[in-house]
Amino acid sequence: MKKIKKIKKILLIDDSNAVNSRNESLLREMGLFDKILKYSNPKLAIESIKSEGNLPDIIFLDLQMPEMDGFNFLDQYIELKGVVETDYKPLIVIVSDHLGFENFDKSKYYKTYGVLEHIKKPVDKEDVLNLLEEHFEGFELP
């Protein structure tokens, strides 16, 4: 379990700007995150991680997206590990209303890279609190 005082950075990746904005608002209301970054284009999320040079603490990742889907994002993300210096793996949460057997099987491949959870849309505060309690020790509640 990661020991962390507060969640420094979370990435929200969904092709819907409306969903990203809604989830950003929800997370801001919780007051547990320093930086919340939204990407409707996963390619830009990859570029952002590259340019910032450090990984987020959590990634909320939609699967079905045009141009680059969630698994394609993960394939590129894995390649970043050799570029970005880090001594921990971000928690990657697949956010989708229905994972399905095929996608569930596929997601198991990425488990060692941090894909440890799946939550259903819409994300709610209880989901987030459960994730934090499960995977982050010592985060500060407001």
Next chain:
Amino acid sequence: MTLTPPILEPTKLSYESFVQLLPFFFIEVKEDFILLEKSFETKDIDTIRLLTHKMKGSSASYGATNVSEKARLLQSMIDSGKTHSMKEEIIALGKTIEEAYHYSRERFGIS
């Protein structure tokens, strides 16, 4: 009008944030619907699939359950290959979006 109203619960957004964001949801879902209609004309099933999935998720996130359900129906129609009545379902989805929009204007005072 027999709509299921958007549901706000304590584990979800505050009322203020919800009302502030709602117009952006409708801008997006209406734009997506226009793209959906165009994709239907060009028989671009893959784009229709992506758009219905997107609209299903975004409308669920804003509690527009009627819209989400219509989008889900359309998506399952595509997934099962039963596309003969897709046009009617697309029209129904468009009507449901408009109903949800007008309801929201009255209920939440959005423009």
